[in-house]
Amino acid sequence: MHKRKIVLKSILEAIEKIEEYTKNFKDADSFYHDQKSFDATMMQFVVIGEMVVKLDEEFESLHNDIPWKDIKDFRNIIAHNYFGIDADEIWDIISSELNELKQNIKKLI
Numbered sequence: 001m002h003k004r005k006i007v008l009k010s011i012l013e014a015i016e017k018i019e020e021y022t023k024n025f026k027d028a029d030s031f032y033h034d035q036k037s038f039d040a041t042m043m044q045f046v047v048i049g050e051m052v053v054k055l056d057e058e059f060e061s062l063h064n065d066i067p068w069k070d071i072k073d074f075r076n077i078i079a080h081n082y083f084g085i086d087a088d089e090i091w092d093i094i095s096s097e098l099n100e101l102k103q104n105i106k107k108l109i
Contacts, residue, residue, distance in 0.1 A: 003054070004055065004056075004059060005109060007051045007052075007054045007055055008051075008105055008108050008109050009109060010047065010051045011047075011048050011051045011052070011101075011105050012102065012105045012106065012109065014044040014045075014047040014048045014051070015044075015048065015098060015101065015102045015105070016102075017040070017044045018041050018044045018045070018094060018098060019098070019102075021037045021040050021041045021044070022037065022041060022094050025037070027091065028087045028088045028090070028091030028092075029087070031087065031090075031091055031094075032087035032090075032091075038087070041090070041094070042078050042085070042090075045074065045075060045078050045090075046075050046078055046079055048071060048075065049071055049072050049074060049075020049076070049078070049079075050075065052068055052071045052072050052075070053072060053075075055068065063104075063108060065104065066101065066104050066105075071101075074093075
């Protein structure tokens with residue numbers, strides 16, 4: 001299997017794990033206070049960022065409707081500023097942006 005396809009499938013798998021880990025929460029506060037779910041979700045966001053780093057610039061340029069740089073930057077914030085993470089911001093990303101990324105990744109696969 002082509003390396004790029006493996007990377008994209010890994011991103012999709014991480015998104016699906018985030019969906020699974022967060023499906024029973026109604027808001028950012030309840031999600032944030034379930035430490036295992038929150039930590040597991042943060043780890044999957046790191047995985048997504050790590051996988052995006054493996055994509056080449058040419059591929060990113062061809063598919064510039066996906067905010068690749070923002071995804072990488074978000075991974076760095078989680079990895080390097082874990083205790084400064086805003087749960088409301090994370091919840092907003094999960095609620096309003098993750099599905100769009102999922103659909104875009106599916107199209108690329």
